[in-house]
Amino acid sequence: MSEHSTKNRDKSFFQKVRHERAVYAVVLSCLLTMALGWARGWDGGVYEGRFWLMKLDWKHCADAILVGDSRVGSGLSPAIMAEHLADRRIFNYAFDGCGFYKEYLDAMPDVLDPDSHNKMIVMGITPRSLIDSIRNDHFIYGHQKRKGHSSTIMAYTNDLLQFCRPMQLKELLSTLLRVENTKHFFRKDHTDGWSAREVTGQDAVMSIHPEYVKNRVSSDIIEGVLAHVRTWTELGISVYAFRPPTTVETFEVESQHSGFDEAAFVKSFQEAGGIWIGVDQTAYPSYDGSHLCPDGAIAFSHDLSRKIAASEAKRASVFAEKKSASPFRP
Amino acid sequence: MLFNSIDFLVFLAAFFILWPLLRRWSHLRYVYLIAASFVFYGWWDWRFIFLVIACGLNVYLAGLAIYHFPRWKKLSLVLSLVGNLGILGIFKYLDFFIANISWLMGVFKVDVSIRPTHIILPIGISFYTFQALTYTFDVYQGKLKPTRNLLHLFSYVSMFPQLLAGPIVRASDMLPQLKENRPITEKQRWEGLQLVVHGFFKKVVIADNLAEIVNVAYSGSGMNNSSLFWWIITIMYTFQIYCDFSGYSDIARGIGKWMGYEYPLNFNHPYISTSFKEFWKRWHISLSSWFLDYVYIPLGGSRKGQGHAHANMWITMLISGLWHGAAWTFIIWAALHSFYLSLERVTKWPRRLSQLPGGRHVAVLFVFVLTTIAWIFFRATSFKQAMDILLLMFSFKNMSISAVSSVIDLRFMLFLFIIIAREMYFYLGLDSSKLGMSKISVLARPAVVSFMVTACIFLRGPGEAFIYFQF
Numbered sequence: 042m043s044e045h046s047t048k049n050r051d052k053s054f055f056q057k058v059r060h061e062r063a064v065y066a067v068v069l070s071c072l073l074t075m076a077l078g079w080a081r082g083w084d085g086g087v088y089e090g091r092f093w094l095m096k097l098d099w100k101h102c103a104d105a106i107l108v109g110d111s112r113v114g115s116g117l118s119p120a121i122m123a124e125h126l127a128d129r130r131i132f133n134y135a136f137d138g139c140g141f142y143k144e145y146l147d148a149m150p151d152v153l154d155p156d157s158h159n160k161m162i163v164m165g166i167t168p169r170s171l172i173d174s175i176r177n178d179h180f181i182y183g184h185q186k187r188k189g190h191s192s193t194i195m196a197y198t199n200d201l202l203q204f205c206r207p208m209q210l211k212e213l214l215s216t217l218l219r220v221e222n223t224k225h226f227f228r229k230d231h232t233d234g235w236s237a238r239e240v241t242g243q244d245a246v247m248s249i250h251p252e253y254v255k256n257r258v259s260s261d262i263i264e265g266v267l268a269h270v271r272t273w274t275e276l277g278i279s280v281y282a283f284r285p286p287t288t289v290e291t292f293e294v295e296s297q298h299s300g301f302d303e304a305a306f307v308k309s310f311q312e313a314g315g316i317w318i319g320v321d322q323t324a325y326p327s328y329d330g331s332h333l334c335p336d337g338a339i340a341f342s343h344d345l346s347r348k349i350a351a352s353e354a355k356r357a358s359v360f361a362e363k364k365s366a367s368p369f370r371p
Numbered sequence: 372m373l374f375n376s377i378d379f380l381v382f383l384a385a386f387f388i389l390w391p392l393l394r395r396w397s398h399l400r401y402v403y404l405i406a407a408s409f410v411f412y413g414w415w416d417w418r419f420i421f422l423v424i425a426c427g428l429n430v431y432l433a434g435l436a437i438y439h440f441p442r443w444k445k446l447s448l449v450l451s452l453v454g455n456l457g458i459l460g461i462f463k464y465l466d467f468f469i470a471n472i473s474w475l476m477g478v479f480k481v482d483v484s485i486r487p488t489h490i491i492l493p494i495g496i497s498f499y500t501f502q503a504l505t506y507t508f509d510v511y512q513g514k515l516k517p518t519r520n521l522l523h524l525f526s527y528v529s530m531f532p533q534l535l536a537g538p539i540v541r542a543s544d545m546l547p548q549l550k551e552n553r554p555i556t557e558k559q560r561w562e563g564l565q566l567v568v569h570g571f572f573k574k575v576v577i578a579d580n581l582a583e584i585v586n587v588a589y590s591g592s593g594m595n596n597s598s599l600f601w602w603i604i605t606i607m608y609t610f611q612i613y614c615d616f617s618g619y620s621d622i623a624r625g626i627g628k629w630m631g632y633e634y635p636l637n638f639n640h641p642y643i644s645t646s647f648k649e650f651w652k653r654w655h656i657s658l659s660s661w662f663l664d665y666v667y668i669p670l671g672g673s674r675k676g677q678g679h680a681h682a683n684m685w686i687t688m689l690i691s692g693l694w695h696g697a698a699w700t701f702i703i704w705a706a707l708h709s710f711y712l713s714l715e716r717v718t719k720w721p722r723r724l725s726q727l728p729g730g731r732h733v734a735v736l737f738v739f740v741l742t743t744i745a746w747i748f749f750r751a752t753s754f755k756q757a758m759d760i761l762l763l764m765f766s767f768k769n770m771s772i773s774a775v776s777s778v779i780d781l782r783f784m785l786f787l788f789i790i791i792a793r794e795m796y797f798y799l800g801l802d803s804s805k806l807g808m809s810k811i812s813v814l815a816r817p818a819v820v821s822f823m824v825t826a827c828i829f830l831r832g833p834g835e836a837f838i839y840f841q842f
Contacts, residue, residue: 061557063564066817070824077829090377191378198377207831210782 109165133234274314434517467697495535563628570621579832
């Protein structure tokens with residue numbers, strides 16, 4: 042046996058591989074990744090891939106849930122709302138692109154804690170969420186991705202995944218060139234389900250209009266919503282609904298082309314036992330013409346929760362009055 | 372388990388912690404490999420592990436029967452084929468068969484309502500069924516002595532790197548490798564890393580980003596009426612499917628090298644082919660050679676004259692189309708390629724064209740455009756959608772760039788440009804010239820790989836499943 046091979050055998054594994062090209066590449070990759078990740082900045086939050094799986098894992102944990110599509114998901118912060126709705130565990134159970142179809146409606150009560158005395162469902166009703174179109178949203182997508190133990194693994198590796206989250210080419214370039222980018226590519230998904238976003242350069246009206254060329258608000262979906270509202274209110278769950286605020290342009294496109302008759306819906310919703318909350322549609326800033334930017338979401342969360350709190354207080358006083366006026370009072 | 376998921380990265384890291392130690396003992400090596408492969412496959416749905424077991428047991432028993440009872444070898448082969456292809460047929464083709472029967476009954480106004488079964492298609496069933504069958508065929512043809520060791524065979528049948536989407540490794544190539552315990556060299560580690568990184572780059576950076584716009588275009592929500600838009604989308608899909616599939620093969624080959632095994636080359640820059648014959652020698656090589664050896668040649672190949680050769684080629688290609696998926700669009704895709712091949716055999720146009728000045732480049736372009744057109748049938752959700760797209764493309768309406776620039780983001784064009792540039796690099800022979808990567812200094816190569824790793828991390832597209840998983 043040659044002297045070289047004898048020497049080689051005596052070396053440890055790490056001594057053997059330290060001069061390898063593969064090792065250089067791995068070390069260099071780690072350094073580059075860390076440099077680029079740090080250059081972008083670290084703001085915590087939940088990794089997007091895990092965000093939807095995390096929401097699907099919520100079971101019997103909430104007093105109040107906020108449901109709907111991305112306008113609810115990005116437009117309402119449970120933490121802010123909790124300031125006005127004290128003693129309530131609030132979760133934002135909205136999913137991007139989601140409509141009020143049966144599977145989603147059926148899943149909602151399971152998120153509420155059965156032992157809670159303040160059960161509440163707050164529904165953000167957009168015309169798009171009442172369309173019976175292709176179900177290509179994050180609720181369905183999340184269910185498809187739930188196989189195995191992805192959710193658990195992602196929970197343990199969340200910070201690493203979040204640090205290495207993908208960026209758009211524009212973001213990469215502005216990171217490399219050190220251009221101020223936080224305002225243009227901001228997204229932070231919170232553990233309570235709020236997805237705070239501000240991505241500039243997008244025009245939602247362009248994509249909303251074509252949706253209504255083929256699709257209209259479905260009477261079957263509305264019937265499904267009303268039937269569930271009846272059931273929930275009978276079970277003692279307070280059900281609130283509102284139309285999520287947006288911009289004048291989007292509001293007009295949706296009102297004209299979606300076939301959504303808001304007045305008729307509100308009437309039926311109230312008859313089913315729900316409480317409708319009127320919202321100023323254009324009072325909050327949006328980043329893309331459809332969704333609220335974080336500042337707008339915070340302001341809207343304050344306003345909506347105040348209105349809900351006032352309504353709850355009013356209902357409580359009416360209930361107390363009825364109780365005191367009851368001839369069966371002990 | 373998807374290669375492009377955090378689950379797989381954790382699984383792979385865990386696997387390679389013990390692999391260098393356990394691979395020293397053959398039985399332990401087999402057990403470890405089988406256990407890891409079952410975890411890998413069962414991650415999606417553990418019940419389908421039993422399909423892999425059934426498939427493996429089938430070929431194990433058939434191999435022994437063929438070898439020990441030569442008088443019954445044909446029967447043993449047929450039983451093995453019926454068993455494995457039967458499982459494949461039930462899971463993959465039953466609903467397609469029912470739908471066509473129902474349609475046919477409707478044509479003849481016979482009122483028979485057969486409900487589709489909606490059986491879930493197990494991921495990669497076509498791949499591992501075909502891979503396992505090579506064992507039966509090789510034993511039948513006397514190329515391989517059957518193994519008595521069930522663990523040895525199962526470590527081959529269930530081997531996780533190429534289990535779901537190939538390359539389809541022949542039993543005669545893999546079983547001897549599995550027996551050995553050669554030391555893994557520095558060259559293997561480095562080549563393995565390069566393959567894995569290139570594979571991930573093709574999959575997560577190119578294919579997944581292109582998929583974003585291609586999926587929107589084919590989703591059917593408002594058909595774009597620009598011809599230029601559809602030409603660009605079709606070219607994007609052409610490269611998406613190539614990067615998606617060859618990316619998987621590269622990753623599988625790279626992991627194989629890390630384990631100490633050599634898998635065959637599955638893609639060799641197919642879009643620089645000067646003829647369709649060459650294209651099929653460069654595209655999904657392991658499947659093409661499978662069909663050549665186990666279908667085309669047993670049918671008679673070209674031994675019985677031109678007419679028979681054409682017929683055999685059509686039969687082989689149509690079966691290959693059906694292998695890809697239970698839909699008429701896949702059969703039409705295969706028929707188109709059969710037509711291209713027949714025309715090429717009759718006219719010999721590639722050879723004639725290549726003799727003209729610049730003819731080779733024209734031939735490459737011609738093969739590329741025709742291949743691209745065939746892919747429309749492969750991707751379309753229906754025959755009608757494919758025809759609508761084709762008619763729009765050849766109407767050459769609305770060819771202005773402004774009609775497209777508002778719909779297709781510039782970043783998608785950049786990813787398309789990157790992959791076209793990469794293929795041009797090989798087409799122009801720069802890989803073997805002085806300018807090529809082979810001449811880049813030893814230190815620069817790891818730098819290139821690390822840039823690609825960083826791109827895979829930060830420029831990855833939305834995590835799409837591999838297209839070929841559905842087959």
